[in-house]
Amino acid sequence: MPSAGDRHVVAAQSGLLHHLGFFWWRYSESGSPLDGCRGPPNCFESGASLGRCGGHARGQPHSRGEIKVRGLPACRGEPLLHWGTVPQSLQDEDLKTLGRDHSSSEALQTVEEAKRLCPGRVSLDVMFGRPAQSIASWESELRELLRVCDDHVSLYQLTVERGTQLFKQVLRGEVAVPAEDVTAEMYRCARRTLRQHGFLQYEVSNFARNKAVSHHNTSYWKGRQYIGVGPGAHGRFAPLGEGGVVREARTQTLEPDVWIREVQQRGHGTRRRIQLGRLELLEEVLVMGMRMTGGIRHKHWAMFSPQLGLREAFGSSSEVQRLLLNGQLILDDRGLRCSWDGLAVLDSMLPALLVELERQSGQSPKSRPR
DSSP: OOOHHHHHHHHHHHHHHHHHHHTGGGOOTTOOTTTOOOSSOOOEEESSOOOOSTTOOOEEEOGGGOEEEOOGGGGTTSOOSOEEEEEEOSOHHHHHHTTOOSOHHHHHHHHHHHHHHSTTOEEEEEEESOTTOOHHHHHHHHHHHHTTOOSEEEEEEOOOOTTSHHHHHHHTTSSOOOOHHHHHHHHHHHHHHHHHTTOEEEETTEEESTTOOOHHHHHHHTTOOBEEESTTOEEEEOOGGGTOOSOEEEEEOSSHHHHHHHHHHHSOOEEEEEEOOHHHHHHHHHHHHTTBTTOEEHHHHHHHOSSSOHHHHHTTOHHHHHHHHTTSEEESSSEEEEOHHHHTTHHHHHHHHHHHHHHHHTOOOOOEEO
């Protein structure tokens, strides 16, 4: 009988083939007037790691549908662009609280093995804002991780999601997470430390040295099309194979077992489809593009909005002008972007930018679920 992990991988492969069958090979070079890009999508997001390892690796179900692929040596020679390892914490007690089934020593062993197989292409995902975590313990942990990491690091603040065991513990007062001002200082500390170690920040959560940026994730931030396969995965594409010409936001079923059953029964696990109108597409381009340190260039914005440029959309706003004068935003001949200090408070600036975009475009959001 196939293991739970094998069933995840098989279902993920079936879901991917479903999307490729009706979309990828029949994609028209003419593009869509709302797409702002031509040609087929160049990546896909997956809630499972599809390790093409000649059948030697075995998947093990992890939290929220993630699959950890065992047997890294079998992947030697495969065209992996980036191998992500997820230590998340070097504190075993924190890993238990987060529901992880590995220890910190196992995580570090995996990092070393991945570095040996894919030198320069290993990314570490590190989580801060965990229960009982202090700024001092975070600094110490980050320094230890930097001694073993490769050339890419992703920082993520813990999100306590409704329905999880941790959420219930926090709600009952059994577990306390750091206050907002503490997590903000943790983020600032990490940025300083990573910069001191030669890492350049190229996105809100991502840092690289030796030019080891994630081209896969950059596709999201630049508003390109992509297919989402796996529990909880998201996709953004125009389904031309179905006769569609408007880009859609598609979401896969979140629960892994339910998602597998849906793939087995109907070939895919798509739970929701929403057509993106012009304003919705521009909002996504704005929100995702501003996450990059380079921001949004005029030429890139014009691909999606040829009539309304960045200066026309945001230059006359008094609130945007205040952010420009404060040095948090920069609007110049290159485009629109955050300053170093502004990137740390991007979430607080986005509402003003979104309101101004809606006002200047003269539209209200009209997404239509299908």
